[in-house]
Every structure is written in structure tokens, then in C-alpha cells.
Amino acid sequence: PKINELEEQINNLIKKNTLLEDEASSYQSALGAATNFQLSDNDQNHAVKLNNDIADLNDNIKNYVTNLKQNIVVNIKEVKKLLSLYKCPVEIKDQRTSRLLIQAVLQRHVIEIIFESATQYFQYSGRPQLEHLESQIVSKECELSELLNYASKYRSGNDEITHVAPIKLRQQIYSILSNRGFEDTCRENNTAYEHPFITNCKRKLNDIMNGLRIINDRQMKSDSEKLAVTIIREVVNIFYFRLKVQEPVVQHSWFSYNARLDKTLMDGNQYDSDYENLYVDLCYFPLIGKDLMSENRKVYTLAKV
Known part of the structure; x- marks a missing residue:
């Protein structure tokens, strides 16, 4: 009988130990998920999906500007002002001869x-309003993140979660x-209307x-x-939201006039010739x-020049 009792106690201890191991494993798994910054392959913000959507945005902007050929007249005087605005001194001759440059400056201006x-x-930064919900969320995120950084820096502890x-x-x-x-704003009667920011930006654009x-x-x-609505949503979504889901945060940078062409950073028609002597x-x-300023930078999308 004593042997049976001991065996039963041993079995109970084994079961308890198994439960504790499972609990510890579950905790470690949760901790790992909480401290892992990598995005899963099926996450819409995964680098591959993000790059594809950036390429789609490029195509949409190009289509929005149009090919500037049949049934389209370019306001050359105003386009020259745009080139000056973006510090590009290249002279425009006429719509046909300078079509590619005009397309480029119009695409830049859309963005x-x-x-x-x-x-x-x-x-x-005014009173809470439904139409400024996104702005308020971004503001609160910045505020709370700063407070959490203070908690990590100025409160003792060695847990990884706080960090x-x-x-x-x-x-x-x-x-x-x-x-x-x-996205569209929902009403209580199950109807929806376009976000005011989209409406105003669409009209302006x-x-x-x-x-x-x-x-x-x-x-x-x-x-x-x-197409303007699609482009506005894509630009804001990518540059103001999705780049900030990445860790570290993904950056964007414009190249100025007369910068030396670099095939590792730029994409352009000029590469058909001797690109080493082109600007x-x-x-x-x-x-x-x-980390665009670092030697260890990781390029997602080449600049279009």
C-alpha cells in the first residue's frame, strides 16, 4: 500500500511539474511575442508587402498626372515656377520636348x-473632435511613449517589457x-461619409x-x-503610418538637384548612359x-530621379 501511495504521489508531482512547465512555456512564448519587433509574412506592413504598395503608389501618381500627350495641355508658365520651387534650374523648352521632366515635377508636386x-x-491641438481622431491618436501615442521611456529610465527594475x-x-x-x-466615418444610422481630411485634400489637389x-x-x-482619393490615402497611409510600424522607423529622403547619381540609391532613365558622370x-x-545616414542602411525603395 505504501508503495502505491508513493507511486500516486510521484504521478501527481509529475503532473504538477508538467503543468508548471506548460505555464512557464506559455509565459516565455508571450514574453517573446511581446519583445519581438519582427512582422509576420502575412502582415500588411511586412517589408515585401510595403514595397509592393509603394510601387503601386508610384504607378497611381503617374496615372493621375497622365502621360501629358493627347487632349492635355500643360501650363508651361506655372510648371516653370514649380521647377524653381524645387530648385531645379533645368530649362523647359515645350510640352513635347520636356514632357518627361514636366511629368516628374508634377508627380513630385502631388506628393x-x-x-x-x-x-x-x-x-x-484643439478640442477632441471626430474629424481629428487620427491626429489625436498620434498625439497621445507620442505622449504615452515618452512617459514609458521615462518609466524605463527613471524607475528601478530589470524586466524587458518596460524597456x-x-x-x-x-x-x-x-x-x-x-x-x-x-477611412469613411460611420454614422449611427449605419451610413457613412467621406473623412473631411480626404474631402478637403482631394479638392485642393x-x-x-x-x-x-x-x-x-x-x-x-x-x-x-x-484617383486622387486613392493616392491621398496611400501617401498618408505609407508615409505617416506604415513606415512607423517598422523597427527601427523607416525614413524617406529627397535628393537635391546636382547630386551625383548613385545606382544603389536612385532609379532613373539616365542609367542608359554613363551614369558615373551624371547628376x-x-x-x-x-x-x-x-538608417539612411548609416553605412548599414537598408533600402526599401530607390529614389526616382
Whole structure:
């Protein structure tokens, strides 16, 4: 009987030990997930998916600007002002001869218009309002991340969670914004309306672009203007949300006029010739990558020049 009792006690101890091991394994797994910054392959913000979406954005902007050929008249006078704005002294001859350069500066201007509108939107610091929800979320994330950094720095402890909390918070917040940010606003009666930021930015973008290149074909003009909403959402989503889901945060950078062409950082038609002796006329899509100022930088998307 005593032997049976001992065997039963041993079996019970083995079961308890197994449960404790499972619990510890579960805790370690949860801790690993909490301290892991890598994105899964099926995450929409994974580098491969992000690069594909950046390429799609490039195509959409090009289509929005149009090929500047049939039924389209370029306002040469205003385009010259744009080139001056972006510090490009290259002389425009006429629409046909300088078509590629005109396309490039218009594509650059599309991005800059959206950047300007988004920057103004995220600077909002007034009373909480539904139309400024994204701005308020971003503001609170910055505030809470700073407080968590203080907790990690000025409160004793050796846990890993506190140390990585600001990074995980940033990733989660901007992942949420990349899914829901600037989508249609829902009403209580199950109807929805376009986000006011999208409406205002769309109107501004179309008005400016219609003054720079006049589309005389009604259907073509309508298609182009409808594409504006997609482009605005893509630009804000990528540059203001999705790049910040990455760890470290992915950066973007423009190249200035007369920068030496570099095939590791830039993509352009000029490479058909002796690129080592060529220089940038205009950068119309920024370089995107991690640690861009470091020798160990990781390039996501080459700059378009």
C-alpha cells in the first residue's frame, strides 16, 4: 500500500511539474511575442508587402498626372515656377520636348501637396473632435511613449517589457491607423461619409493639378480626379503610418538637384548612359529605407530621379 501511495504521489508531482512547465512555456512564448519587433509574412506592413504598395503608389501618381500627350495641355508658365520651387534650374523648352521632366515635377508636386495637408492636419491641438481622431491618436501615442521611456529610465527594475513597451506601443498604434486611418466615418444610422481630411485634400489637389495640366477629355479628367482619393490615402497611409510600424522607423529622403547619381540609391532613365558622370535634375519620389545616414542602411525603395 505504501508503495502505491508513493507511486500516486510521484504521478501527481509529475503532473504538477508538467503543468508548471506548460505555464512557464506559455509565459516565455508571450514574453517573446511581446519583445519581438519582427512582422509576420502575412502582415500588411511586412517589408515585401510595403514595397509592393509603394510601387503601386508610384504607378497611381503617374496615372493621375497622365502621360501629358493627347487632349492635355500643360501650363508651361506655372510648371516653370514649380521647377524653381524645387530648385531645379533645368530649362523647359515645350510640352513635347520636356514632357518627361514636366511629368516628374508634377508627380513630385502631388506628393508634396499631400505632405503639406497631412502635416497641417497632424498639428491640430484643439478640442477632441471626430474629424481629428487620427491626429489625436498620434498625439497621445507620442505622449504615452515618452512617459514609458521615462518609466524605463527613471524607475528601478530589470524586466524587458518596460524597456520595449514604447516600441510595441508605436507599432500597434500605427498598425491600427494603417487599417482604419482616414477611412469613411460611420454614422449611427449605419451610413457613412467621406473623412473631411480626404474631402478637403482631394479638392485642393485636384484644383491645383487642373491648373497645371488641363485635361480636355471629360472622361479622362473624371477618372483622374477619382484617383486622387486613392493616392491621398496611400501617401498618408505609407508615409505617416506604415513606415512607423517598422523597427527601427523607416525614413524617406529627397535628393537635391546636382547630386551625383548613385545606382544603389536612385532609379532613373539616365542609367542608359554613363551614369558615373551624371547628376540629378529632379528627384520626384523619395528614397525609402532604414538608417539612411548609416553605412548599414537598408533600402526599401530607390529614389526616382
